[in-house]
Amino acid sequence: MQISPLLESLMEALRCLPGVGPKSAQRMAFHLLQRNRQGGIKLAHDLHEAMINIGHCKECRTFTEQETCTICANTRRQSSKQLCVVETPADIVAIEQTGQYSGRYFVLLGHLSPLDGIGPSDIGLDLLKKKLSSESISEVILATNPTVEGDATANYIAQMCAEFNVTATRIAHGVPVGGELEMVDGTTLSHSFVGRQKIEL
Amino acid sequence: MQISPLLESLMEALRCLPGVGPKSAQRMAFHLLQRNRQGGIKLAHDLHEAMINIGHCKECRTFTEQETCTICANTRRQSSKQLCVVETPADIVAIEQTGQYSGRYFVLLGHLSPLDGIGPSDIGLDLLKKKLSSESISEVILATNPTVEGDATANYIAQMCAEFNVTATRIAHGVPVGGELEMVDGTTLSHSFVGRQKIEL
Ligand SMILES: [Zn+2]
């Protein structure tokens, strides 16, 4: 049934959001049309601006519309000489919320996955190597997901760190095996930072 | 924490969608940025177009960007002389999916609710009265929600129909009491149409 082509397009377009099926798309479309058109217009604007203007930080690869993100640009953060490697920008949000960490980050935007053709340069490890060789880094904290791929990626980076005599640690306690870092509660994540262990190769 | 003002704005704006809290807003924003920017841009465009251009059908008050919706403009629909009264445009979608009904609709966009100051003219009953007096309508099917307010609204409209000697029926079987019409499965809704009863005043 085609009541309104614009409405049909909107319901179809809403399904690009994760977890939104035909039924929730319809609920969302009708909710905005009936109760919150101003909110819908603002969302359309903010969404367009974000998709067009947000790029990646040239230092850590996280999402930002600036050349360098606010964390990388922060001199107090730089002075800690710690670098925490995560798979996604969402992991930074989760770690920041613990309040346990005051160093900088490096975002892989993925993990090594040879079967999918994802190698070191696809997850920015050439850039990380440059940082290891040129910057004074005291410790690389490997906070990739506790999955097979996350562990393999952490080990690969730990070997890279060893070449440059940089200590590599892996977050440990509390993070449930097979889970996604982004979904872990703050307390568990705090514990995993406190209990981190040096990787013995 | 403020990594990126544009990203913060987007996550805040996404929360105007029903059922979207801070955590899902973040997931949605990162998902689009990381995996589907084209989808995000299209959604922004379609959302803006829909919010700006979709108004209400001048015959039935449902959402449409045209003056008259495709159902009202359909001459086969007009010839059935039936008018089905529903609370929301989403109810039309649900009823159309049953394939049981081939008449026209009238959308209240709400229900009578004296405590909230919602009276007959707020739900378009002045327009409905005009239709009852000027058009040849054989039956008004009252498909408001099976709630206290929906029942009261149906009774009020049935009395209006009586003034114009138009038969009013209420959908009956299968619709669970206290539920929302929009959420009912197609089979149940089909039964409720077949088993509709004349309202005896
Ligand atoms: Zn950065």
Ligand SMILES: [Zn+2]
């Ligand atoms: Zn119409």
